[in-house]
Amino acid sequence: MYTAVLVRYGEISLKGKNRGDFEKCLLNNIREALSDLPSRKIEHTFGRIFVKVNGDAKEVIERLKRVFGIVSLSPVIETSLNIEAFREKALYLLKNTPGQTFKVETKRSNKRFPYQSPEVNRLVGGYLLACTGHPVDVHNPDRVIHIEIREEAAYLYSQVIPGPGGLPVGITGRGILLISGGLDSPVAGWLGLKRGLKISGLHFYSFPFTSERSKEKVIDLCRVLARYGGDLRLLIAPFTAIQKAIRTNCPEELYITIMRRMMFRIAKKVAEQEGALALLTGESLGQVASQTLESIAVINKVVDLPVLRPLISWDKTEIMNLARKIGTYDISIKPYEDCCTLFIPRHPATKPRLAKVEKAEEKLNVEGLIKECLDNLEVMEITP
Ligand code: ATP
Ligand code: MG
Numbered sequence: 001m002y003t004a005v006l007v008r009y010g011e012i013s014l015k016g017k018n019r020g021d022f023e024k025c026l027l028n029n030i031r032e033a034l035s036d037l038p039s040r041k042i043e044h045t046f047g048r049i050f051v052k053v054n055g056d057a058k059e060v061i062e063r064l065k066r067v068f069g070i071v072s073l074s075p076v077i078e079t080s081l082n083i084e085a086f087r088e089k090a091l092y093l094l095k096n097t098p099g100q101t102f103k104v105e106t107k108r109s110n111k112r113f114p115y116q117s118p119e120v121n122r123l124v125g126g127y128l129l130a131c132t133g134h135p136v137d138v139h140n141p142d143r144v145i146h147i148e149i150r151e152e153a154a155y156l157y158s159q160v161i162p163g164p165g166g167l168p169v170g171i172t173g174r175g176i177l178l179i180s181g182g183l184d185s186p187v188a189g190w191l192g193l194k195r196g197l198k199i200s201g202l203h204f205y206s207f208p209f210t211s212e213r214s215k216e217k218v219i220d221l222c223r224v225l226a227r228y229g230g231d232l233r234l235l236i237a238p239f240t241a242i243q244k245a246i247r248t249n250c251p252e253e254l255y256i257t258i259m260r261r262m263m264f265r266i267a268k269k270v271a272e273q274e275g276a277l278a279l280l281t282g283e284s285l286g287q288v289a290s291q292t293l294e295s296i297a298v299i300n301k302v303v304d305l306p307v308l309r310p311l312i313s314w315d316k317t318e319i320m321n322l323a324r325k326i327g328t329y330d331i332s333i334k335p336y337e338d339c340c341t342l343f344i345p346r347h348p349a350t351k352p353r354l355a356k357v358e359k360a361e362e363k364l365n366v367e368g369l370i371k372e373c374l375d376n377l378e379v380m381e382i383t384p
Contacts, residue, residue, distance in 0.1 A: 001092050002057040003078040006157065007049035007064060008071045011167070025168040025196075026069045032230050033063045050076075061161060066228045068194050069171075070163030074146075076155045081113055086120065086154060087127045090145045093158040094128055099142025101135050102128065108149040120147060167196030169229045174198045174276040175308060176267050179234075181217040184282025184311055186225060186328040187319050191310035192280045193229040200274045201225075201232060201382070202267055204239040220331045222382040228326070233274070236378040237266055242369050243343060249363035252345040256290045257352045258361060259343075260299045265366070266373055268303045278306045284319070285312050289348035298352045 007030070014022055027044060030051065034040060037059060041052040053060050057075035064073055077093070079085040094102060104125040106117040115123065124147065125136055148155045175197040177189040189199055203218045215236065222234050242262050250258050267279050283291050290299070300307060311319055323329035 001077055001089075001096075002053055002055060002075040004043075004050040004052050004076050004155075005057050005060050005064065006074045006076045006155065007051065008073070008163075009049065009069050010047070010071065022069065022168060022171060025171045026067070029067050029069070029168050029170070029230065030064065033067050034060065037063075064163065065161065066164060067168075068164050068166035068196065068228065069168035071165060072163050073161045074157040074159055076157040078153050078155055081110070081149065081154055083115065083120070083123050086124050086147055086156065089156045090124050090128060090147070091131055093145050093156060094132060094134065094143065097143045097158040101137035101141045102143040102145060103136055103138045103141040104128070104145045104147065106147040106149065110149050110151050113149050117149075120149070164194065164228075166194035169193050169196060170198045172196035173278070174200065174274060175278040175280045176271045176274060176276045177201050177280045178263060178267055178282075179203050179218055179221065180282070181214050181221065181332065181334075182282065183316075183323050183329070183332040184284060184287075184319055186221045186282075186332060187323050187326070188280055188282040188308075188310050189225050190228060190322070190326050190328070192308060193225065197278070197280070197308075199225065199229060199232055199280070200270070200276060201234040202237060202270050203234065204237050204263055204266075206240045206243055207238070209240065209243070217331060217334055219380070219382065221328055223384060224327050224331065226382050226384040231381060231383050234380045234382050235270060236380070237270075237373050238376050238378075239263075239373065241372060245364055245369060247343055250360045253347055253349040254352060254357055254360050255343055255345050256348050257295060257298055257357055258364075260290055260295075261302045261357070261361070262366075262369065264299060264303045264307075265370055268305060269370065269374055270377075271305060278308050279303065280308045280310070282311055283309045284314055284316075287316070289350045292350050294351040295349075298354050298357055301354060 009026055030042060043050040051060055061073055061075065064070055077089045079089050090104065104121045106120040108117045129136060143158055146157050172195055175192050177185065177192065177199045179185045179189060179201045192199055201222050205215055222232060226232050246255055246258050271279065285291060289295065320329065323332060
């Protein structure tokens with residue numbers, strides 16, 4: 001019965017040229033999200049988008065619930081401009097929406113339609129009452145049957161399904177997501193996507209210390225992110241030589257700090273290659289030794305581009321809850337090791353001093369190690 005899905009979008013602050021860019025980006029992303037389904041017409045009029053469907057709106061709605069920038073969705077029935085047609089469609093909606101009480105709410109932008117909104121409410125509401133015996137409640141109804149009377153047609157709907165909000169992916173630029181197989185970084189990536197960042201993933205991989213399966217885990221996590229943000233590039237950076245060099249040459253309590261600094265240096269180069277303006281990590285203040293303010297400051301010294309840490313003030317339980325909701329939790333909790341869980345020092349420095357760290361790094365061929373890593377990047381294109 002449904003003929004289209006009505007898409008409502010936009011942040012309150014959208015204006016002028018921003019609005020045009022937002023709409024263009026959102027339309028592209030909607031097309032991409034539906035690209036493997038039978039092709040559908042997408043209409044864009046007066047600040048709303050209609051995705052045409054033939055009867056079944058379920059799959060389209062499931063997809064659009066993951067497209068950032070969408071505020072809400074309604075499966076709608078488009079119908080001709082006459083009361084008989086309204087009655088028939090409204091009855092269908094009422095029968096397919098759970099509840100007892102109801103009301104009809106009409107909006108009429110087409111002033112040539114011969115009945116005013118309150119009359120339409122009465123004519124259709126009375127008919128529904130007679131057909132079903134369900135009582136009208138205008139103050140607190142279980143169901144609202146909406147009728148929008150426009151120039152070309154009328155649109156009826158009863159459900160308003162929340163969208164994910166946020167901004168269309170791509171509108172705010174590109175970021176490099178440092179993604180481990182853990183719980184935090186995929187959630188941070190999702191939050192970046194939500195604010196319109198297009199993401200390239202960067203994973204440091206220490207074969208044979210970490211197994212092939214730990215890489216698969218990261219690929220699976222990226223697949224989940226691709227369901228929200230569209231296809232994404234994943235770069236796998238070989239990290240074994242760097243970790244070995246650190247272990248051989250640097251004081252144990254600084255392993256993690258120096259490892260992180262190497263990751264950031266490489267991520268910065270990758271950002272240049274990918275045209276990205278920021279790095280994105282799953283760090284949360286105070287969660288572990290490398291996430292004290294002192295550590296963050298020393299690690300951050302090696303890069304001059306913004307490092308976005310959307311989880312900085314989140315508790316682990318909050319992160320876990322969102323991970324469950326977006327579908328990364330079950331993958332993240334699989335037990336495969338991450339390169340950072342290797343070589344864990346017994347007493348990692350929680351307050352590393354920059355001078356000491358820089359001194360320790362003099363023992364490393366930093367430039368040579370970075371070059372070798374970058375020359376051996378493995379690139380993958382990940383789809384949902
Ligand atoms: P996560 O759950 O994301 O692994 P975490 O709480 O385990 O985070 P750390 O292991 O200290 O914290 O890592 C902090 C951040 O550094 C991660 O959120 C991620 O952004 C980045 N990171 C850690 N390990 C890797 C890796 N192997 N490859 C890429 N980035 C990594
Ligand atoms: Mg980790």
